[in-house]
Amino acid sequence: MPNHEWRVLPFLRSLSESVGETVFIIAHIPIFVVTLAYVASLNTRTRKLARDVASGFFIGHAILHALFSGHPDYEFGSLLSSLLIYGAAVCGVAYFVSGVMHPGGEQA
16 A cells, blocks of 8 residues: 555554554455445435434544644645545535535435
């Protein structure tokens, strides 16, 4: 992994390179699986809550990247990383704005 993302996180920074990278990667698997399952839930309330949480995460994730951008170990500088990180945040904001503009409507 070219960006060594785990070095920025306090609880992973102290681990060796190989262990930090492995823990960082493996931690994403259950997060992704659970998020996908809840976002696609047949239960409307569960699906709405999961979409709210995912959208909030996208926004918070981008804020963290902006805050950590001055950290000496922050290595995200590519256009692709920026597009993915901040593009997801824009989608999160758009999701919340669409909910304000169409309150009570199911957002597919």
